[in-house]
Amino acid sequence: MIDVDASEIKTRVQKFLDSHAPAEDPVAFLRARFDAGLAWVNYPPGLGGLGAPRDLQPLVDQLLRGTPDNNPGRNGIGLGMAAPTLLFHGTEEQKQRFLRPLWTGEEIWCQLFSEPGAGSDLASLATRAVRDGNEWVIDGQKVWTSSAHLARWGILVARTDPDLPKHRGITYFICDMHAPGVEVRPLRQITGEAEFNEVFLTGVRLGDELRIGAVGDGWNVARTTLMNERVAIGSMTLRRTAVGILAETWRERPELRTHDLHQRLLKLWVRAEVTRLTGARLREQLAAGEPGPEGSGMKLLFARLHQEAFGLEVELLRDEGLEYDDWSFRRSDTVDFLGRGPGYRYLRAKGNSIEGGTSEILRNIIAERVLGLPAEPRADKDLPWKDLPR
Amino acid sequence: MTSLLYGEVEEELRGAVREVLADKVSPAGVLARVTGAEPYDPGLWKVLARDVGVAGLLVPEELGGAGASAREAAVVLEELGRSVAPVPFFSSAVLATRALSVCDGEVARAVLERLAAGEVTAALVVPWASSPYRALSDISGHARGVVGAEVADILLIPVRDGLAVVDADDPGVTVSPVTSLDLTRRVATVSWSDFSGPVAKCRDIRDVLVFGAGLLASEQLGLAEWCLTSTVSYLKERTQFARPVGSFQALKHRLADLWLEVVGARAAARNAAAHLSASSSFAEISVDARVAVAVAQAHCGAVAVQAAEECIQLHGGIGMTWEHPAHLYLKRAKANEIALGTPADHRDALATLADLPGPA
Numbered sequence: 001m002i003d004v005d006a007s008e009i010k011t012r013v014q015k016f017l018d019s020h021a022p023a024e025d026p027v028a029f030l031r032a033r034f035d036a037g038l039a040w041v042n043y044p045p046g047l048g049g050l051g052a053p054r055d056l057q058p059l060v061d062q063l064l065r066g067t068p069d070n071n072p073g074r075n076g077i078g079l080g081m082a083a084p085t086l087l088f089h090g091t092e093e094q095k096q097r098f099l100r101p102l103w104t105g106e107e108i109w110c111q112l113f114s115e116p117g118a119g120s121d122l123a124s125l126a127t128r129a130v131r132d133g134n135e136w137v138i139d140g141q142k143v144w145t146s147s148a149h150l151a152r153w154g155i156l157v158a159r160t161d162p163d164l165p166k167h168r169g170i171t172y173f174i175c176d177m178h179a180p181g182v183e184v185r186p187l188r189q190i191t192g193e194a195e196f197n198e199v200f201l202t203g204v205r206l207g208d209e210l211r212i213g214a215v216g217d218g219w220n221v222a223r224t225t226l227m228n229e230r231v232a233i234g235s236m237t238l239r240r241t242a243v244g245i246l247a248e249t250w251r252e253r254p255e256l257r258t259h260d261l262h263q264r265l266l267k268l269w270v271r272a273e274v275t276r277l278t279g280a281r282l283r284e285q286l287a288a289g290e291p292g293p294e295g296s297g298m299k300l301l302f303a304r305l306h307q308e309a310f311g312l313e314v315e316l317l318r319d320e321g322l323e324y325d326d327w328s329f330r331r332s333d334t335v336d337f338l339g340r341g342p343g344y345r346y347l348r349a350k351g352n353s354i355e356g357g358t359s360e361i362l363r364n365i366i367a368e369r370v371l372g373l374p375a376e377p378r379a380d381k382d383l384p385w386k387d388l389p390r
Numbered sequence: 391m392t393s394l395l396y397g398e399v400e401e402e403l404r405g406a407v408r409e410v411l412a413d414k415v416s417p418a419g420v421l422a423r424v425t426g427a428e429p430y431d432p433g434l435w436k437v438l439a440r441d442v443g444v445a446g447l448l449v450p451e452e453l454g455g456a457g458a459s460a461r462e463a464a465v466v467l468e469e470l471g472r473s474v475a476p477v478p479f480f481s482s483a484v485l486a487t488r489a490l491s492v493c494d495g496e497v498a499r500a501v502l503e504r505l506a507a508g509e510v511t512a513a514l515v516v517p518w519a520s521s522p523y524r525a526l527s528d529i530s531g532h533a534r535g536v537v538g539a540e541v542a543d544i545l546l547i548p549v550r551d552g553l554a555v556v557d558a559d560d561p562g563v564t565v566s567p568v569t570s571l572d573l574t575r576r577v578a579t580v581s582w583s584d585f586s587g588p589v590a591k592c593r594d595i596r597d598v599l600v601f602g603a604g605l606l607a608s609e610q611l612g613l614a615e616w617c618l619t620s621t622v623s624y625l626k627e628r629t630q631f632a633r634p635v636g637s638f639q640a641l642k643h644r645l646a647d648l649w650l651e652v653v654g655a656r657a658a659a660r661n662a663a664a665h666l667s668a669s670s671s672f673a674e675i676s677v678d679a680r681v682a683v684a685v686a687q688a689h690c691g692a693v694a695v696q697a698a699e700e701c702i703q704l705h706g707g708i709g710m711t712w713e714h715p716a717h718l719y720l721k722r723a724k725a726n727e728i729a730l731g732t733p734a735d736h737r738d739a740l741a742t743l744a745d746l747p748g749p750a
């Protein structure tokens with residue numbers, strides 16, 4: 001295999017564009033882009049990539065700007081979590097079957113992890129999977145499932161052995177969201193819309209070929225998903241930023257300025273810049289092959305920044321801050337933390353410190369895994385799951 | 391693109407400085423020294439200045455220096471911050487050296503050569519509390535709160551069109567050390583009537599203070615890191631209620647937050663150093679570099695104080711004792727917060743630099 005560098009990328013993109021007019025059917029264009037290895041260049045050849053360094057991806061995206069895109073905001077869970085999990089733990093058949101339509105956006109994915117009784121303590125989950133010949137029968141309830149109403153597939157963790165301690169009796173599956181027994185009900189959020197859902201799983205039958213990883217190894221597989229989730233949420237390099245939006249309003253509306261808001265804006269601007277530099281340094285470390293523990297912190301920093309910036313924006317706007325664009329109950333088909341009006345942005349940002357692991361849980365992780373502080377004494381590690389208090 | 395990581399040469403330099411400091415500096419030793427008759431450590435300075443070569447780090451090679459950049463100086467400052475070693479590196483090898491580097495002519499060059507050789511040290515006679523964004527207060531005849539002056543052989547006194555280079559023992563000059571908040575970097579009042587000495591011509595020295603402020607961020611980073619690491623290791627060992635106090639979540643979350651602040655401080659301080667390396671001695675400091683400095687100072691100044699304050703609080707009673715070194719860090723951190731512009735001064739500067747104007 002040849003080494004792929006920037007000039008090789010340019011040649012390949014040119015060659016691809018020469019034979020595929022962007023004006024053609026967008027899906028056909030995206031499929032061809034996947035087959036040319038220009039979907040995610042760090043993935044292996046044959047699976048949408050070229051086995052190239054991850055930091056060449058921005059170049060590809062830049063060269064292909066203006067061509068049909070896969071609307072990543074619509075399939076964030078697929079792209080950010082299901083794909084890396086499949087790549088790392090999936091069988092060859094699973095990768096071949098699922099990665100292409102996932103990347104092109106033809107098949108949307110959702111994440112069936114959280115349950116009414118299992119949030120931060122995900123490993124205590126109660127959804128059961130019972131083997132029946134070459135199939136598994138799933139029974140249980142999932143909750144806060146974003147995009148379940150759009151999804152073709154879900155990544156699912158379920159309990160296969162209640163007699164083992166909680167981390168050890170879990171198995172990881174791909175759930176067919178069109179299978180009989182899958183029922184999706186919208187859950188309305190503080191923003192008025194329903195981005196997430198409750199998902200009831202009643203006697204859902206999944207073939208064994210939809211299992212990822214070994215039976216009982218689901219927690220290990222789920223850790224890959226969760227790591228990628230936090231990285232995905234924390235490392236977004238958005239062209240627009242929360243503080244950028246706030247600063248624009250500030251510049252355009254001199255009549256709204258006060259001394260106190262000015263001091264707070266400057267503090268926030270410094271914080272945003274420090275966060276940006278922290279992310280830039282982290283990416284440099286990753287590119288140099290020295291992954292640092294700093295990754296655990298990015299999601300926490302972004303959550304705080306979004307919340308403070310949008311809180312300040314609503315306050316700054318005064319009269320307009322009293323208004324809201326639309327409370328109507330509808331199902332959203334994309335997630336955009338920076339979209340819509342200031343009221344929406346303020347409210348949506350509240351989720352940033354809850355989704356994908358709460359900020360409290362992330363602080364626990366930093367304290368224990370990065371700083372090496374001792375864990376809290378706990379009683380739930382070695383008891384069989386079925387004997388845990390709940 | 392400028393890198394925010396450490397280069398190989400920088401890591402080597404760090405290793406060399408760290409080795410000397412590990413060998414020659416102990417908290418108890420620093421404490422004994424700073425309360426004794428000779429608060430700066432000339433023996434340590436000699437080794438660092440000449441053997442490791444930190445005195446001439448920022449001096450051009452043709453004048454006998456290392457011709458290194460702000461990035462290398464920043465790494466030395468991280469290490470010195472970590473050990474609060476009482477040596478005149480910042481005052482002489484950073485501030486005074488930079489001031490002379492932006493002057494023209496033979497006078498400045500001659501002093502730089504002597505500084506690079508580690509023969510003498512110099513001090514820029516400007517209040518440590520000066521903000522780089524304000525006109526220097528009128529210091530004719532008298533400057534309050536000058537760092538490094540009491541050990542300097544040469545004083546650089548701002549005059550109308552440059553810096554007068556004056557021997558510290560010139561009968562027209564008096565340096566009076568002041569009982570200082572910061573035990574490991576004391577300030578002195580310098581007063582003068584008429585002195586003799588050539589003048590090195592130079593432009594506005596406020597940019598020298600911008601340069602200094604940018605590098606001070608790295609010292610603050612080193613300080614904050616020491617406070618964080620020593621607090622974490624203490625909390626792993628200290629037992630109360632039959633468990634290590636570091637296992638209590640209230641403390642874990644505080645330390646996780648502090649860690650995030652320190653991680654940010656590293657990115658900001660590295661960014662400032664990288665931008666300052668790009669602006670050579672005689673060139674103007676670019677707007678981007680000014681933003682980088684203001685951001686680094688606004689962040690790191692406060693983080694160092696927070697880290698030192700947490701260090702004392704989380705050590706309990708022992709943190710409040712004279713014997714434990716935590717107070718040396720707190721005193722340095724608090725003094726540094728005022729030095730070369732407070733965090734608020736640097737944020738104010740960003741109102742213009744980042745186009746975020748205040749109310750009319």
Ligand SMILES: Cc1cc2nc3c(=O)[nH]c(=O)nc-3n(C[C@H](O)[C@H](O)[C@H](O)COP(=O)(O)OP(=O)(O)OC[C@H]3O[C@@H](n4cnc5c(N)ncnc54)[C@H](O)[C@@H]3O)c2cc1C
Pocket residue numbers: 110111112113114116118119120121143144145146147196351354355356357358359360361364
């Ligand atoms: C907008 C949004 C989208 C989501 N999308 C999905 C999705 O698509 N799929 C999915 O599976 N899940 C999704 N989630 C669920 C999310 O992962 C959980 O809400 C989250 O993990 C917290 O679980 P919980 O809601 O049960 O809160 P709990 O775990 O009950 O937490 C309640 C409070 O206690 C705190 N807490 C809990 N344990 C500890 C501890 N050990 N130490 C300190 N504090 C603690 C928490 O931080 C929180 O403040 C989504 C959530 C939101 C808000």
